[in-house]
Amino acid sequence: MFGYLIKRLIQMLLVLWVVSVIVFLMMSFTGDPVFMVVPIDATDAEIAQARRLLGLDQSLLVQYWKFLTSLLQGDFGRSYVFRQPAMTLILERMPATVEMVLVAMALAVVVAIPLGVYAGANPNSRLSRIIMASSLLGISLPGFWVGMVLIYLFAVHWGVFPSSGRGDTAEIFGLRVSLLTRDGWHHIALPAITLSLGTMAILLRMTRAGMMEVSRQDYMKFARAKGATRRDVLYKHGLKNALIPVVTIFGLQLGDLIAFATITETIFSWPGMGKLLIDSIYRADRPVIVVYLMLVALIFVVINFLVDIVYTLIDPRITLK
Amino acid sequence: MTTFLNSEFFHNYTRSSSAIIGSTLMALFAFAVIAGPFLVAQNPYDIASLDLMDSYKPPVWLDGGDPRFWLGTDGQGRDVWASILYGARISVFIGLVAMIASCVIGTLLGLIAGFYGGIVDSVIMRIADVQLSFPSILIALFLMSAVGTGVDKVLIALTAVGWVVYARTVRGSTLSEIEKEYVQAARVAGLPNHKIIRKHVLPNVLTPLIVIATIQVGTFVLIEASLSFLGVGVPITQPSLGLLIKNGFDVLFSGLWWTSVFPGVAIMMLVFGINLFGDFLRDELNPRLK
Amino acid sequence: MMKDAANTALLTVRNLRTYFHTFSGTVRAVDGVSFEIGQGEVMGLVGESGGGKSVVGFSILGLIDSPGKIEGGEILLEGRDLVTAGEDHLRHVRGREISMVFQDPMTSLNPLHTVGRQMDEVLRLHSDLRADARHKACVDMLESVGISRAAERLKAYPHQFSGGMRQRVVIAIAMLANPKLIIADEPTTALDVTIQSQILKLMRAQIADKGASMILITHDLAVVSEMADHITVLYCGNVVERGATRDLIETPAHPYTRGLIDSIPDTSERLDRLSQIPGSVPDIRNLPQGCNFRDRCPRAQALCAQKEPPLTPQHNGLMAACHFPLHPGERL
Numbered sequence: 001m002f003g004y005l006i007k008r009l010i011q012m013l014l015v016l017w018v019v020s021v022i023v024f025l026m027m028s029f030t031g032d033p034v035f036m037v038v039p040i041d042a043t044d045a046e047i048a049q050a051r052r053l054l055g056l057d058q059s060l061l062v063q064y065w066k067f068l069t070s071l072l073q074g075d076f077g078r079s080y081v082f083r084q085p086a087m088t089l090i091l092e093r094m095p096a097t098v099e100m101v102l103v104a105m106a107l108a109v110v111v112a113i114p115l116g117v118y119a120g121a122n123p124n125s126r127l128s129r130i131i132m133a134s135s136l137l138g139i140s141l142p143g144f145w146v147g148m149v150l151i152y153l154f155a156v157h158w159g160v161f162p163s164s165g166r167g168d169t170a171e172i173f174g175l176r177v178s179l180l181t182r183d184g185w186h187h188i189a190l191p192a193i194t195l196s197l198g199t200m201a202i203l204l205r206m207t208r209a210g211m212m213e214v215s216r217q218d219y220m221k222f223a224r225a226k227g228a229t230r231r232d233v234l235y236k237h238g239l240k241n242a243l244i245p246v247v248t249i250f251g252l253q254l255g256d257l258i259a260f261a262t263i264t265e266t267i268f269s270w271p272g273m274g275k276l277l278i279d280s281i282y283r284a285d286r287p288v289i290v291v292y293l294m295l296v297a298l299i300f301v302v303i304n305f306l307v308d309i310v311y312t313l314i315d316p317r318i319t320l321k
Numbered sequence: 322m323t324t325f326l327n328s329e330f331f332h333n334y335t336r337s338s339s340a341i342i343g344s345t346l347m348a349l350f351a352f353a354v355i356a357g358p359f360l361v362a363q364n365p366y367d368i369a370s371l372d373l374m375d376s377y378k379p380p381v382w383l384d385g386g387d388p389r390f391w392l393g394t395d396g397q398g399r400d401v402w403a404s405i406l407y408g409a410r411i412s413v414f415i416g417l418v419a420m421i422a423s424c425v426i427g428t429l430l431g432l433i434a435g436f437y438g439g440i441v442d443s444v445i446m447r448i449a450d451v452q453l454s455f456p457s458i459l460i461a462l463f464l465m466s467a468v469g470t471g472v473d474k475v476l477i478a479l480t481a482v483g484w485v486v487y488a489r490t491v492r493g494s495t496l497s498e499i500e501k502e503y504v505q506a507a508r509v510a511g512l513p514n515h516k517i518i519r520k521h522v523l524p525n526v527l528t529p530l531i532v533i534a535t536i537q538v539g540t541f542v543l544i545e546a547s548l549s550f551l552g553v554g555v556p557i558t559q560p561s562l563g564l565l566i567k568n569g570f571d572v573l574f575s576g577l578w579w580t581s582v583f584p585g586v587a588i589m590m591l592v593f594g595i596n597l598f599g600d601f602l603r604d605e606l607n608p609r610l611k
Numbered sequence: 612m613m614k615d616a617a618n619t620a621l622l623t624v625r626n627l628r629t630y631f632h633t634f635s636g637t638v639r640a641v642d643g644v645s646f647e648i649g650q651g652e653v654m655g656l657v658g659e660s661g662g663g664k665s666v667v668g669f670s671i672l673g674l675i676d677s678p679g680k681i682e683g684g685e686i687l688l689e690g691r692d693l694v695t696a697g698e699d700h701l702r703h704v705r706g707r708e709i710s711m712v713f714q715d716p717m718t719s720l721n722p723l724h725t726v727g728r729q730m731d732e733v734l735r736l737h738s739d740l741r742a743d744a745r746h747k748a749c750v751d752m753l754e755s756v757g758i759s760r761a762a763e764r765l766k767a768y769p770h771q772f773s774g775g776m777r778q779r780v781v782i783a784i785a786m787l788a789n790p791k792l793i794i795a796d797e798p799t800t801a802l803d804v805t806i807q808s809q810i811l812k813l814m815r816a817q818i819a820d821k822g823a824s825m826i827l828i829t830h831d832l833a834v835v836s837e838m839a840d841h842i843t844v845l846y847c848g849n850v851v852e853r854g855a856t857r858d859l860i861e862t863p864a865h866p867y868t869r870g871l872i873d874s875i876p877d878t879s880e881r882l883d884r885l886s887q888i889p890g891s892v893p894d895i896r897n898l899p900q901g902c903n904f905r906d907r908c909p910r911a912q913a914l915c916a917q918k919e920p921p922l923t924p925q926h927n928g929l930m931a932a933c934h935f936p937l938h939p940g941e942r943l
Contacts, residue, residue, distance in 0.1 A: 018451055026467040124677075133339070136600065140593035142543055142563070144550045145585035148570055152578050163574070218718040225672055225713075226784065227706030227736045230698075236732075240723045252456070259456035263547055267570070278551055281466040293463060300454055316768040317722055329634055 008308075012301045019297040020071065024064050027286055071294065077287035081280070086287040090273050090295060095175045096166055097265065097272030101257045103179070103188055104196035108253075111196075112203035113243075119204070120211020120242065121234050132208070138201030143260055147194035147267040154190060161190050164269035191268040195260060199253045206249060210242030217241070244315055251307035255300050330605055340601035346594025354413045357406035362389075365399045365407055366558075372398045377572075380579050393579040396572065401580055404565055405587045411561040412588070415472060416541040419479035424534050426480065427487025432518055432526075434488065435495025446492065449485045457482040461544055465553040475554050479541050486533055494526035532603045539595035546588055562588045620647040620687075621824050622671070622709075622792055627684035627694075629663075629670045636896035640666040640679070642848035648792070653818065653825045655835030655856070657871065658845035659892055664828045665714075667845070668794040671826075672709060673701040688792075707737040710785040712814075714797040716777035720769040726753075726780050727765030730787060737788040748787070756783045756813055775806035779813065786817050793818065793825045799834065811838060833875050836860050844868050847892065847903040850922060854929035862939040864931035866908050869943050902934070909943055910935045 038050045051057050055066055070077070076087040115135075119128040155163035167187030170180035178184025214220060215238065223233045262274030269275070273292060280288040312318045325331055334340050353360070363370050375398030381391040392401040434442040452460065464478040498504055499522065507517050546563025548554030550570075555561045560568070562584045569581025625645050631638040640663040648654045656664050669675050671686055673693060686693040688708060693701060705711075713719040721729060727749060734745040746765075753761035756779040769777055778798065785793055795814060799807040815838060818825050829835055835842055836856055843853040844867065852865035863869045870888035890907040893899070902920055905911040912935065920932045926939055937943075 015451055015454070023463075026463065029467055136596050137589070137593055140539065140543075140589055140596050142546050142550070142566070142585060142588050144547060145566055145581070145588065148566065148573060148581055149585070152573055152582070156574055156576060156578075218713055218715060219721040221669075221674060222711070222713055222719040222781070223721065223732070224674055225705055225711040226733050227702050227704075227788075228732060229702060237721050237724070241721070252454075255454070256456045256458070259459035259462075262459075262462065263551060266551065281462075281551075281553060289463075289466065296459070297455070304454055315723065317770045332634065 008305055012305065015301055016294070016297055020068060020294065021064070023290055023293050024067050025060075027290060028060060028063070076291045076294075079280075079285050079288050081283050081285045081288075086285075086291040089276060089288060090291050093271060093273040093276050094295075095177065096270060097258070097261050097274055099178060100188060100192055100195060100264070100270060100272060101254070101261055103192040104257055105199065105254060107192060107196040108200035108203055112200045113207050113246075116204040116207025117211055117234065117239060117242070120208040120215065121238075123208075123212060131204070135201040135204045138197050139205075141197065143194060143198055144263045144267055146197055147191065147264055150190045150194060151267070162187050163190075166271055191264050191270050194267070195257060195264045198260065199257055202249070202253060203246060206246045207242060210245050211238055214238045214242045240314065244311070247307060247311055247314060250310075251300075251303040254303050258296060258299065333605060334601070337601050339597045343594045343597025343599075343601060346590055347598060350409060350413060350591050350594065353406055354410050357410055361400060361403040361406055363400045363403045365404045374398065377577055392583050395568065395580045401583050404560065405562065405584055408560055408562040408565050408584060409587060409591070411472070411555060411559055412542050412545060412563070413538075413591070415475055415479070415545045415555075415561065416538040419476050419483060419541045419545075420534055420538045422476065422480040423483030423537065424487055424530060427484035428491050428526075428530065430484065431488040431491025432495055432522065435492040436499065436514065436518060436522065442492070445488060449488055452482070452485050453489075457540075458544055458547060461548060462551070462553065465548055470553060470556050472555055472559055475545055475548060478548070479544060482544075483537060483541065486537070487530060490529055490533060491526050494529065495522055498522045498525050528606055532599060532606055535595060535602055536599040539592040539599070542588060542592055542595075621650050621652075621689060622648045622826075623685070623687040624667070624671070625685040625687070627667065627670060627686060628682040629666050629675055629679060630682050631679045633678055633896075638896055639848050639898070641670060643684075644843075644845065644848070644850050645684075646843045646850065646853060648824050648826065650791075651818075651822050651824055652841070653815075653827060653839045655832075655839035655842040656826055656828045656845060657832055657835055657842055658830065659871075660830055663848040664830075664845055665796050666848075668711065668796050668826065668828055671794060672705055672711060673698075674705075706733055706790070707788045708790055709792040709794060710788070710790040712778075712781050712785050712793060712795040712798045715801045716774055716781050717801065719781055720777060722769055725766055725768055726772070730765070730780070730784055733784055733787045749783075752783045752787050753780070756780070756786075756817070757809075758783075774802055775810065778802060778806075778810055782810070782814060782817065786821065786823075789821055789823075791823055793823055794828065795825060796828045797830070798827075800829070800831070807834075814838075831875075832860070832871050844871070847898060849903065849932065850930075851904065851933070852929060852931040853922075854925075854927065858927040858929055862927055862929075862937075864925035864929050864936040864938075865933045866910050866937060866943060867904050868931075869937055870907075873943070902932075910937075 034047055034051050034054060034056060038047055042050070048057075055063060058066075074087075076085065078084060079086050079089055082089055115131050119131045122128050150161075151163045154161040165187060166178050166184070168181040168183040169176040169178045170184070171177070172180065178188055211234070220233055220237055223237045224230070228236070258274075261270075261272060262277050264270065265272045265275035266278050273295075276288060277292045279285075280292070358364070365371075375387065375390065375394050376396050378387045378390050378394040378398075379385055380393045381388055386393070390400045390402065392405070394400055395404070430445050434445040460482045461478040464481060465474060468474045468477070499508075504517060504521050507521055512520075542562075545554055545561060546566065549561050549563035550567045552567065555564055557564070565584035566581045566588075569577070569579075569584065573581055624647070627641055627644045628639070629641040631640055642663075644663075644667060646654065646656075656667060658664050666675070666679070670681055671693065673681075673696075675681055681694055684694065688704065691700075693704065696704075720726070727746075730749040730752065731745055734740055734748060738745070738748075740748065749765055750761045753764060758764055758776065758779055764772075769780070772780065778801075782798075793814075798814065799810050802810060811834060814825070817823075825838075827835055827838055839856050841853065841855050842859050844851050844859075844865065846867050852859065852863060852868045859868065860872060863872060867888070874887050888907055893903065893906065899906075899916070900919070901917055902908070902911070902915040905915040908915070914934050918934070920934045922930050922932045925931045925936050
C-alpha cells in the first residue's frame with residue numbers, strides 16, 4: 001500500500017512536470033505578452049525595459065527554469081490585467097466553478113444511473129428505446145446551444161429563471177456558497193442542468209452497457225436459480241458489477257465537466273474560474289492561463305488517483321500494487 | 322452486390338430504425354453540403370446580395386415573416402437557411418478532414434508503437450496517456466488560444482487531440498496480431514516489416530477504426546462548434562454552424578431566437594445522425610455482443 | 612415402460628420442446644424430450660456438447676432467456692406443471708424445490724459479494740430463520756462440503772478460493788435449502804481431474820444424506836455410470852436411448868450410445884477397440900428428414916433417411932429410437 005502510494009505520487013509529479021513543460025512551450029509561442037503590460041504609446045526603451053522585467057529577454061531554457069522554480073515556490077505571477085496574483089484570482093473564483101460542477105455531477109448521477117439500469121435490464125422495452133434515443137440526443141447536442149435555448153425559454157420568454165450571475169451566496173468555512181440560499185439555487189439551476197446533460201448521457205450509456213454485459217454473466221443466472229427475484233438479481237448482483245466501468249470513467253467525466261464549465265460559465269456569466277480562463281484567453285493574460293492549466297492538471301491528477309482508490313473499494317479482486 | 326443484400330449486416334440494417342434514420346440524416350447532410358449553394362438564391366458571404374431592409378425577419382410562419390426567408394434573417398439581412406447550408410459545409414469539412422488526419426497519424430503511430438515496441442512504444446503511449454487524462458475540449462481550447470483562429474488551426478488542434486484513440490486501438494490490435502502464427506511465420510520467412518504490416522497487420526486492425534472514425538466526425542463537429550462559439554475557432558469570414566450560434570447569441574436577449582436556434586438544430590441533426598449510425602456499426606462490427 | 616413411475620415420479624418431463632429463434636434459423640435445441648425421475652434417484656442426461664442437455668436443465672427452472680422459448684410440453688414437479696406456472700411460483704421452486712449447480716465455478720459466483728452473503732441469500736429467500744440461525748446453517752453447510760474454518764471463510768470473496776473450493780461453495784449453496792432435486796450441469800468439467808472425483812463423491816454423499824434426486828448433465832459416460840441410477844441419452848435435442856445405468860452401459864441398443872461407450876478409454880477390456888464416433892453433430896438449424904444420427908451411423912440403411920425412428924422398447928427394458936437396434940453382445 002505504502003509502496004503503491006509512493007509510486008503513484010511519483011507518477012503524478014511526472015505528469016504535472018510534463019504539463020508544465022507543454023504549458024510553458026505553448027505560452028512562449030503565443031503572442032508577445034509585453035504589449036499587455038506597457039502603455040500603448042510606450043517607447044522602444046520602455047518596451048525593452050518591460051521585457052527585461054518580465055524576463056522575456058533570456059533564453060527559453062532559462063525562462064523555463066525561472067518559470068518552474070517560481071511555480072515550486074508558490075509564485076504564480078501576477079495577472080497583466082488585474083495586477084493581482086494570478087493564483088488569488090483563480091482561487092477566488094474556484095468555489096463557484098466547483099459548486100456548479102458538483103451540482104451538475106450529482107444531477108447527472110441521479111438521473112443517469114436508474115435510467116441506465118432500467119434500459120440495460122429491459123433492452124427491448126419501448127421506454128428503454130426512448131431513453132436510449134434521448135441519451136444519444138444528449139451527446140449529440142452542443143452544450144452551449146442547450147444553455148442558450150434554456151436562457152431563451154426560461155429567462156427571456158417566460159422569465160422564471162435568471163439568465164446570468166450567481167445570485168445570493170452564504171458564507172460557510174470562509175467559502176461563498178450559493179447552495180445555501182434560495183436565490184442561489186434559483187441561479188444555479190439552468191447552468192447546472194446545461195452542464196450536466198452531456199455527462200448524464202454518457203453515464204447513462206455506460207450504466208446500460210454495464211448492465212447488459214453483466215446480464216450475460218453466469219452468476220446472474222445462478223442467482224436466479226437460487227430463487228432471487230429479477231429485481232434483486234439486477235440490483236443486488238448486477239448493479240455493483242455494472243458500475244465498475246462507470247467508476248473508471250467517473251474521473252474523466254468530472255474532468256469533462258470542469259472543462260465544459262468554461263463554456264457554460266461564459267454563457268451564463270457565472271463568475272467562476274472557467275469564465276476567467278476564457279476572458280484571460282481573449283486578453284492574452286498569460287499568468288492566469290498558466291495557473292488555471294496547472295491547477296486543473298493538479299485536480300485531474302488527484303481525481304484519477306481517488307478514482308483508483310474507489311475502484312479498489314468496490315472490487316475486492318483489485319489490490320493496490 | 323447480391324451477397325451484400327443477402328448479408329446479415331444488410332438484413333439488420335433494414336430492421337434497425339436507428340440505422341436507417343442515422344444514415345438518412347447523414348445522406349441529407351452530404352447532399353446539403355455538396356449541393357447547398359445551388360439550393361439557395363442568396364450567397365451569405367456576398368455582401369452585395371444582402372439588403373439591410375431584410376434584417377431580423379422572423380421565420381415565415383410568424384408575424385412579419387418573409388416567404389423568401391423561411392427560417393428568417395439575421396442583422397445584416399442574411400438568410401438563416403442559406404447561412405446554415407454554407408455553415409454546414411465548413412463544419413462538415415472540418416470534421417471530415419480532421420478525422421482523416423487523426424486516423425492516418427494515429428494509425429501510423431499505433432502501428433509503429435505496436436510493431437516495434439521498446440522505447441518508441443513507451444514514448445508514444447505515455448504521451449497518449451497524459452493526453453487522455455485531460456478532456457479534449459480543454460486541450461483544443463488551450464491550443465487554439467496559443468495559435469489563434471483559423472480553419473487550418475482548428476484542424477491542427479482537432480488532429481492533435483484526435484490521433485490518440487486510433488493509436489491506442491491500433492497498437493492493441495497490432496500487439497495481438499503479431500502474436501498470431503501467420504505473422505510469426507511471415508517474419509521467419511524474412512518478409513520485410515513494411516510488407517508484413519501492410520499485408521497482414523493493417524487489414525486486421527482496421528475494423529474497429531470504422532466505428533471510431535464515424536463517431537469522431539460528430540465529436541469534432543461539436544468541439545469545433547464549441548471553439549467557434551467561444552471565439553477561438555473559425556474566423557468570422559468563414560462562419561461554421563458554431564459561429565452562427567455565437568452570432569445569434571448576441572441578439573438572443575432581444576427575443577431574436579431564430580438566428581441561433583436553427584443552426585443549433587442543424588448541428589444536432591448532423592451529430593445525432595452520425596451517432597445513430599455509429600451505434601449501429603458498433604453493434605454490428607463487435608462480434609462479442611452477438 | 613419404466614417402473615410404475617406415475618406414482619413415485621418427482622419430476623416428469625413430457626415432450627418438452629425448447630427452441631431458439633435466431634437470424635439464421637430456428638434452433639430446435641430440445642425437440643420432444645421426455646423422462647421421469649423418482650424420489651432419491653439420480654438420472655444421467657448424456658450427450659455430446661451442443662446436444663441440448665443444458666437447455667433441458669434451464670427449461671426445468673424456467674430460466675430460458677430470449678431468443679429461446681419453451682414451445683411446448685409439460686414439466687411436472689410433483690404433479691404441478693412448471694411450464695405454465697407463473698414467475699412467482701417458479702421463484703418459490705428455484706433454490707428451494709429444485710436447485711442447480713453450474714458448469715464453471717469460476718463464473719457462477721458473484722465476484723463482488725462474500726461467499727457468506729451469497730449463501731445467506733438462499734436462506735433469506737427460502738426460510739424464516741433469523742440472522743444468527745442462518746449464519747449457523749451456512750457454517751454447518753460449508754463444513755459439510757469439506758471446507759474447514761468455515762466461519763472465517765464465509766467472509767472471504769470467491770476469488771480467494773480455488774476452482775474446486777468454489778464448486779464446493781456452489782454445491783453448498785445448492786443444498787442449503789434442502790431441495791428435492793439438484794440439476795448439476797457438467798459439475799466437474801471445468802475442474803482438474805484429481806478434484807473431479809472428490810466433487811462427485813461429495814455430491815453423491817450430499818444427495819444420499821438429504822434423500823434428494825439429481826439430474827446429472829454430462830458428456831462423460833464414465834462419470835454418469837458411477838453416479839446414476841438410470842440414463843437418458845440425448846442427440847440433437849431428441850432422446851435416442853434411455854434405461855437403467857447397468858443395462859444401458861453393458862448392452863446399449865442405440866448405435867450412438869454404443870459409440871459414446873466405445874470412446875471412453877478404460878471402460879471395457881477392449882482397449883484396442885477404443886474409438887471415436889465419426890463425424891460431428893450436424894447443424895441443428897436444418898436437420899434432415901429421418902434419423903439425425905444416420906450420417907454418422909455404420910448401420911444406417913435407406914429406411915433411416917426416410918423415417919425418424921420412434922422410441923421403442925428394446926431388450927432389458929431399454930428404450931431406444933433406432934430402426935436397426937443393436938442386440939446384446941452385438942458390436943458396431
